[in-house]
Amino acid sequence: MASSDPVYLRVVADIRRQIVDGSLSPGASIPSRAQLTRKYGVGETAARHALRVLAAEGLIVGRVGSGHYVRAQPTLLPLHRWRFHDHHAPFGADIQSQGTRATWDWRTEPADATPDIAQRLRLEEFAAVTRTSYVFRGDGKPVQLATSYEPAEFGEPVAEENPRGLIPRLSALGVKITEIVEQVYTRVPQPAESDALALPAGVHVLHVERTHWAGDRPVETSDIVIPGDRFRLVYSHPLTP
Amino acid sequence: MASSDPVYLRVVADIRRQIVDGSLSPGASIPSRAQLTRKYGVGETAARHALRVLAAEGLIVGRVGSGHYVRAQPTLLPLHRWRFHDHHAPFGADIQSQGTRATWDWRTEPADATPDIAQRLRLEEFAAVTRTSYVFRGDGKPVQLATSYEPAEFGEPVAEENPRGLIPRLSALGVKITEIVEQVYTRVPQPAESDALALPAGVHVLHVERTHWAGDRPVETSDIVIPGDRFRLVYSHPLTP
DNA sequence: GGAGGCAATTTGGAACTCCAACTTTGAGGG
DNA sequence: CCCTCAAAGTTGGAGTTCCAAATTGCCTCC
Numbered sequence A, B: 001m002a003s004s005d006p007v008y009l010r011v012v013a014d015i016r017r018q019i020v021d022g023s024l025s026p027g028a029s030i031p032s033r034a035q036l037t038r039k040y041g042v043g044e045t046a047a048r049h050a051l052r053v054l055a056a057e058g059l060i061v062g063r064v065g066s067g068h069y070v071r072a073q074p075t076l077l078p079l080h081r082w083r084f085h086d087h088h089a090p091f092g093a094d095i096q097s098q099g100t101r102a103t104w105d106w107r108t109e110p111a112d113a114t115p116d117i118a119q120r121l122r123l124e125e126f127a128a129v130t131r132t133s134y135v136f137r138g139d140g141k142p143v144q145l146a147t148s149y150e151p152a153e154f155g156e157p158v159a160e161e162n163p164r165g166l167i168p169r170l171s172a173l174g175v176k177i178t179e180i181v182e183q184v185y186t187r188v189p190q191p192a193e194s195d196a197l198a199l200p201a202g203v204h205v206l207h208v209e210r211t212h213w214a215g216d217r218p219v220e221t222s223d224i225v226i227p228g229d230r231f232r233l234v235y236s237h238p239l240t241p
Numbered sequence C: 001g002g003a004g005g006c007a008a009t010t011t012g013g014a015a016c017t018c019c020a021a022c023t024t025t026g027a028g029g030g
Numbered sequence D: 001c002c003c004t005c006a007a008a009g010t011t012g013g014a015g016t017t018c019c020a021a022a023t024t025g026c027c028t029c030c
Helices: A007-020 A033-040 A044-056 A090-097 A115-120 A166-172 A191-197 B007-020 B033-040 B044-056 B090-097 B115-121 B166-172 B191-197
Strands: A060-063 A067-070 A077-080 A102-112 A128-138 A141-151 A179-187 A205-214 A217-227 A231-238 B060-063 B067-070 B077-080 B102-112 B128-138 B141-151 B179-187 B205-214 B217-227 B231-238
Touching: A007 A033, A007 A044, A033 A044, A044 A060, A044 A067, A077 A090, A090 A102, A090 A128, A090 A141, A115 A217, A141 A191, A166 A205, A166 A217, A179 A231, A179 B205, A191 A217, A205 A231, A205 B179, A217 A231, B007 B033, B007 B044, B033 B044, B044 B060, B044 B067, B077 B090, B090 B102, B090 B128, B090 B141, B115 B141, B115 B217, B141 B191, B166 B205, B166 B217, B179 B231, B191 B217, B205 B231, B217 B231
Parallel strands: A077 A231, B077 B231
Antiparallel strands: A060 A067, A102 A128, A128 A141, A141 A217, A179 A205, A179 B231, A205 A217, A231 B179, B060 B067, B102 B128, B128 B141, B141 B217, B179 B205, B205 B217
């Protein structure tokens, strides 16, 4: 904390310290901005700025008319990525095995492959694909979004077949899945995603690009959007003897 | 965009749309706040607020005295998590294989296991462990931080032995690694991490908790901090016939 | 004891103003 | 053409003031 640093950073650092060292526990109230101006001898602008930074870090949350409060640090539910890949809805099976009631909606439609999807599926641009959009719910609240793309040649996953899952469905078509690859990164959610997932301000998502391979051919690719404040992803790698 | 929405959101949405649809390409300048007030008929506060939100989303970056500019969307270098686990520095080997010169520093010291580490290593609280802190550099710039913990009984990885890597080292001690588990989540970086990794404002990190298992015993656990604007993690899962 | 009303307080949005440090541009001179 | 300097403009920090919507606590009445 250099003496030339902006005053708001002094306020941020002090409050952050109290939160991190436990002096201010989850649910505890933070001084109002009027109180901060008096306590730290700063103006309202700096007080607001400090509160804004702390809120953006997810450490506090403001309630209109009431005040700011320390946020409980989220417990991140683990999603074991390879454990349920033979279920018809791996995510659903995972959180259900952890005691959360899981439901999901999906919508399937024919689409043209965007350049990105075409590349991932090694198709021509604008090739015909089948796009299936999912909303997964835990205890009734949306907790994950996913969009899956398959070459149109595999046909549309009709409603009765969908519960069978991708791997057996493609197997019945003579396509054997040999590998699943997931690429994980973090990003800012799009406004529609924030709305759909009821994300608190400042929360980023984990974005998983998952591709099913049959030998050296990609036969399905998905974009999965996972709230970064609710889940962590667990990957296991056994070592062969 | 409801008509009762704050005016700053109108500005945000308009500029975001231009960036997303390519009208404003990377490097393009954004109107200054004075220009925004005139263009959108809002006050300076709302103009600043809009710019602040866009900056927090990583879409623009402000340069003092110059203006705001559209940020190039980062190309995320893939880190193949299981490909180099038998190297002495898997991360280094990974980015080196992609053309980036990798170097790293580390520092080893005895420590007492915190409750979290004790739980992860199935040790008593405050049990003696060996803590090794790493700073990984790509082309001379820090690009990843990691802290590794081992039970103290394995001894201190002395400098000459470190290049051999964890798995052969423990193997020489009669401990056979049977599985590696990585848990991935995203979070706000701590100030020291932001400094160390030179993270732009608003960038979150991927945090990987990695544990090496020998049978049902955890024998090493690490916390790995990866800039969310530079890397993505790639996990592969072969399906057995 | 419970319900309702009211005052005080709070947050989030917003306006206007000022300032230091910095950048950019244009004019003038060599 | 190149260099210098001044003017204009920019960002980030900061202050003060106002307002709508919401919350909380206290008081009064039934």
